[in-house]
Amino acid sequence: MEKKYCHIEPFNLRLFGRTILEDFACDFDKNSAVCLLGESGSGKSLLLKILFKNSSLIQSNGRVLFYLLQKKDASNWQEEIASLHLDVTWKRFVQKIMKVSTHLEYRFAFVLTLLEKPDFLFCEDLHWIFSAKELAYIFSFMRKKKIGCFYVTNQIEDTVYSTYLMIVKQDKMAIEGQTLLVLQEEKYLKRLGFSLPFYINMSIQLELYGLIDHLCMSKEELEKALWKLK
Amino acid sequence: MEIKMSQFVLKDRFSILVHFPVKIQNVITNEDSGYVLHQKIEKKISVIAYLERETNKSKEKILQSLKLVKFSLNRQGALMNHLTLQETKKVQLAKVLLWQSRVLICEFFFQDLLDAEKEYFKRLMRNLMYKKNIQVILIENDMNFVCETVKGFYLFTKNGKYKYIEDFYSDEIYKYVAMPFTVELIKYLEKKGHKVDHEITFSETLKAIYRGVQ
Incomplete structure (x- = not known):
């Protein structure tokens, strides 16, 4: 079977005449979770929105979906989910995610995006909706289901769920590599303003x-x- | 729901309100109270023009204040509605400093800051408390931040009721907000049968684990 890949073409990100991110590019496969970490205002979310609107920037032989903190009316989520006739693992996943009542509409929209069974999911700031424990569960579930992930965040804690980590600072890629190796660069991360x-x-x-x-x-x-x- | 913020003022200490039940709206920064709210300002005027209009201070003073709050000065000409939420909050803090308000109330100011910036602003706010006699009230839900900052905090429970909490190991807290890593780790180690002292900061937890293992 052909190996699924996802490739983001190199491009420059500019806004109001200011360079936000220079020469950004990325490659990953279905077994990877790529995390893009940067401080607030570093252009991470904008990058994701531009990728969403310009599909030509992403080359992939798999199904690519985005979750950009959309909401979905969750008043009848149980009925809607029941009508989908899910297998046991997906049912368990949905129950676990939807049992918490906070941010229910965001949770439901996220669950529905995953239920479309993407090969690659591009998403941002999930820490805003889910607890650390839930995030660990979600990323491990996506790994089991072989859903490759490109995740954008400003929370250093979220990086531990990824296999590959990219950190942006002042329109440049400050450091990138396997997550555990990058996270061992304690002094450099501190210089960038992040603790471990x-x-x-x-x-x-x-x-x-x-x-x-x-x-x-x-x-x-x-x-x-x-x-x-x- | 009306909540009087003045009741939370603690002398020479940060007052932190956790699980605060309302979003603060329709308030004006003045000499009594200065607000740094968790919201963008949809005004199509530049940062400098906005601060000049709001405070009637000279450009020189405004730039000083912006520098103090680590606002990137090459963004001083940017329009307010083009700023990120974090930049907007820094501008609001600069405004409060220019007003020299007696009480500073910050809504989720520390939420998305880099760790180095968190430390900087904690120092800045402590200086404001001790040198300028400004009382600081922080609304935050991140218990990792709370653990590293204070020894006690106000927890809002149901229907606007609140209590002052010093025991960070009380299970009641975690009905409302996520558990900090230090408490989570020590509780887990206890559950596994290991005896480790209850600490709340990173450095003290590290020492407690060292003692526990020894």
Whole structure:
């Protein structure tokens, strides 16, 4: 079977005569979650909107969908979902996402986008709708379902769900690479104004104390590393 | 729902209101109260013109104030409605500083700031408290920020009721807002049978874990 890919053509992003992002390009496949991190006003969301409106900038042999914080009336979400005759895994996913009543309309729109079964999903600022725990679940679910993701955020904590991380600073790509490798560039990230995600930071500090010997991305991993449980 | 902000003023301390039940609207910054709201300002005038009109201060003072709030000065000619939300909030803070309001009320000001900026603005606001005698009230829901900033905060529960909370390990808090990483980690370690002291800041939690493992 042909491997699904997604390629964003190199382009410059300008607004009101100001260069927002220079020579941006990206390649990823269905097994990847790419995260674009940047401070507020760095043009990340604008980039996503431009990609949405100019489909010629994205070359892909898969189905590409966008979730740009749209809303959908969720007053009859149960009936609407029931009419879709989903399999057990999707049903469980929908129930888990929709059981929380905050931002229900955003949640429903997001769920419906995923139910269209994209090969690649472009989305932004999901931390605004979902808790950290829910986000971990969503990204792990997308990985299981082989949905490649291009995720735009200003939250360093969200980067831990990605496999590839790009960080923009003042219209330039400041650093990019495999997420875990980028997140180990502690000093450089600090210079960019970011601290490390909590569990990465905690494990680096505990490593210095000689209590653990590898980076941990979650409390479960940290507990196992600290008390050497298998 | 009407909530009097003056009741939350704490002397020489940040007052943080968590799970605040209303969005602040239709308020005017003046010498008594200065508001930095979580909303864009849809005005088609430049940043400088906006601040000149709102404060009647000289351009020199305005630029000083903008510099103090880390507003990029090459954006001073940008129209207010073209600013990002974060830039708009910085302009609002510059306005409050120019007004020299006695109470500063910030709605989700720290929400989308970079960590380095968060530290800068905490220092700036502390300076305002100690040197200019300005009382600071912050409305925030990010408990990671709250843990690193204060020892107690006002939690709004149902129907506009609120209480002052010092025990960050109280389960009641987390019915309303997400648990901070430090509390989440220590609670998890306890659940797994490990004894670790209850701490709330990153550095203290690190030490508590060190002691717990030893």
